[in-house]
Amino acid sequence: MTETKQQYGDPMTYPIWEAAARYELLIQHCKVCGHYQFYPRPFCLNCDSDQLEWKRVSGDATVYSKTTVHLKIAPEFDPPYVVALVELDEGPRMLCNIEGGAAEIGDRVKLAWREREDAPPLPIWMPA
Amino acid sequence: MNDWEKNPVYIVGAAETALGAVPDQTTYSMFSLAAHEALDEAGLNVKDVDGIFTNYMGEEGTVQVGEYLGILAPRYVDSTDIGGAAYEAHVHHAMMAIANGRCEVAIVGYASRQRSERARSMTMRQSELTLTAQFESPYGLPMPIGHYAMIAARHMHEYGTTSEQLAEIAVAARQWAQLNPKAWKRDPMTAEDVLASRVICDPLRRLDCCLITDGGGVIVLTNKERARDANKKPIRVLGAGESHTRWNISQGPSLTTTAAKVSGEQAFGMAGVTPADVDFVQPYDSFTITVLTALEDLGFCEKGEGGAFVSGGRLAPGGDLPAMTSGGGLSYNHPGALGVLLLIETVRQLRGEAGERQLADPKIGVAHGVGGLLSTAATVVMTND
Numbered sequence: 475m476t477e478t479k480q481q482y483g484d485p486m487t488y489p490i491w492e493a494a495a496r497y498e499l500l501i502q503h504c505k506v507c508g509h510y511q512f513y514p515r516p517f518c519l520n521c522d523s524d525q526l527e528w529k530r531v532s533g534d535a536t537v538y539s540k541t542t543v544h545l546k547i548a549p550e551f552d553p554p555y556v557v558a559l560v561e562l563d564e565g566p567r568m569l570c571n572i573e574g575g576a577a578e579i580g581d582r583v584k585l586a587w588r589e590r591e592d593a594p595p596l597p598i599w600m601p602a
Numbered sequence: 603m604n605d606w607e608k609n610p611v612y613i614v615g616a617a618e619t620a621l622g623a624v625p626d627q628t629t630y631s632m633f634s635l636a637a638h639e640a641l642d643e644a645g646l647n648v649k650d651v652d653g654i655f656t657n658y659m660g661e662e663g664t665v666q667v668g669e670y671l672g673i674l675a676p677r678y679v680d681s682t683d684i685g686g687a688a689y690e691a692h693v694h695h696a697m698m699a700i701a702n703g704r705c706e707v708a709i710v711g712y713a714s715r716q717r718s719e720r721a722r723s724m725t726m727r728q729s730e731l732t733l734t735a736q737f738e739s740p741y742g743l744p745m746p747i748g749h750y751a752m753i754a755a756r757h758m759h760e761y762g763t764t765s766e767q768l769a770e771i772a773v774a775a776r777q778w779a780q781l782n783p784k785a786w787k788r789d790p791m792t793a794e795d796v797l798a799s800r801v802i803c804d805p806l807r808r809l810d811c812c813l814i815t816d817g818g819g820v821i822v823l824t825n826k827e828r829a830r831d832a833n834k835k836p837i838r839v840l841g842a843g844e845s846h847t848r849w850n851i852s853q854g855p856s857l858t859t860t861a862a863k864v865s866g867e868q869a870f871g872m873a874g875v876t877p878a879d880v881d882f883v884q885p886y887d888s889f890t891i892t893v894l895t896a897l898e899d900l901g902f903c904e905k906g907e908g909g910a911f912v913s914g915g916r917l918a919p920g921g922d923l924p925a926m927t928s929g930g931g932l933s934y935n936h937p938g939a940l941g942v943l944l945l946i947e948t949v950r951q952l953r954g955e956a957g958e959r960q961l962a963d964p965k966i967g968v969a970h971g972v973g974g975l976l977s978t979a980a981t982v983v984m985t986n987d
């Protein structure tokens with residue numbers, strides 16, 4: 475009996491979420507100019523090439539901006555919590571939560587994962 | 603010579619809808635009453651309208667507004683959605699359309715009952731897995747304030763901007779509101795009050811945020827010939843511009859430089875004036891940081907100097923650059939999309955009919971809309987000369 479597993483994401487992001495299930499962070503890398511980009515696209519934002527490949531990255535990053543949310547916006551969120559924009563060492567920025575300690579703008583942070591019931595693990599960051 | 607120089611375009615009518623809390627109207631009835639009032643000022647009739655420009659008036663908004671008003675065969679229609687900045691962009695588009703003879707009498711407007719309907723959603727949950735749903739919504743960034751908070755935090759980090767400086771903006775708006783009988787919030791407020799208000803998304807506090815009210819408005823634009831019918835002084839549109847940056851906050855090179863950079867360059871370039879020529883400005887004050895970044899990007903001060911620039915009451919009554927003279931979204935009214943009300947206040951100041959808050963003989967005013975997640979901007983330069 476074959477089990478059909480529903481893919482999470484969209485046709486451009488399936489590989490990201492498949493990798494997330496293995497706790498690996500993938501971002502796109504341009505084979506022509508070396509540019510890294512997030513989110514994925516079928517072309518390079520820097521040089522327009524279509525020669526893109528997936529690269530696993532460490533997730534080592536620096537906090538670019540952050541806010542502590544004191545507002546209850548939905549049942550699944552328990553304020554206060556920190557939402558941050560982190561800049562990966564490869565260049566792209568990702569929105570995230572920072573957990574497991576405080577981090578200010580400019581501080582180094584490292585990748586962690588949050589388990590979810592109905593979706594693959596979610597990348598979050600914590601103080602390095 | 604460009605079309606808009608050969609065929610100048612004028613705002614000949616401007617009217618607010620009912621404001622504040624409007625329990626006894628619908629958005630369409632509000633819009634239609636404001637349209638009739640604005641057209642009366644213009645010495646025109648609904649039957650003269652052949653151009654409709656609106657945003658946030660339901661699906662295919664120009665169709666629904668046109669039908670309600672009985673305008674069933676317009677020649678030029680535009681529902682460009684760039685959030686609260688749409689109406690300044692609509693003036694840009696209407697200006698081009700009228701200058702090129704594609705329509706003669708255009709209405710630009712909007713009405714909302716978001717306060718009465720409590721319709722404003724703070725989350726950005728999506729029914730399908732958009733990029734935002736996959737990569738931003740799971741982190742619980744409140745919409746839109748969380749985005750503006752991250753921009754403010756980054757501005758503070760890059761340029762040393764302080765919460766005290768942001769508070770000056772809110773205080774200036776309140777001082778103007780105290781001179782406007784239509785303002786929702788008129789009680790005295792100090793910078794200390796702003797700083798003592800509850801932190802919502804740091805560094806932004808409750809009093810850094812705009813109001814949530816019902817309201818809206820309509821303006822009427824036409825060509826020089828039809829402007830002769832106007833019952834009030836026609837206000838000439840000198841220039842306009844628009845642009846946008848990103849939607850997802852992870853995208854784009856800078857958090858602190860906004861679409862005002864392009865919209866301002868375009869509008870001032872078209873108008874043939876510089877920020878130094880401007881007597882007053884109506885920057886979209888959804889949040890205090892929105893005003894600060896706009897003043898920098900429009901060129902009223904250098905990038906990073908906004909904090910010092912707004913200090914010492916520069917934007918307040920009696921200051922060097924009067925701004926938010928209605929009391930703005932922070933203290934007058936904020937019906938979801940403030941853009942049209944910024945245009946109306948600019949017209950009123952240039953006509954000299956702003957009552958207690960009237961500026962002394964202003965010649966050039968600027969309305970600057972901002973929308974989305976500080977994603978969009980559109981700028982209109984006007985004169986009474």
Ligand SMILES: [Zn+2]
Pocket residue numbers: 504505506507508509518519520521522523
């Ligand atoms: Zn490339």
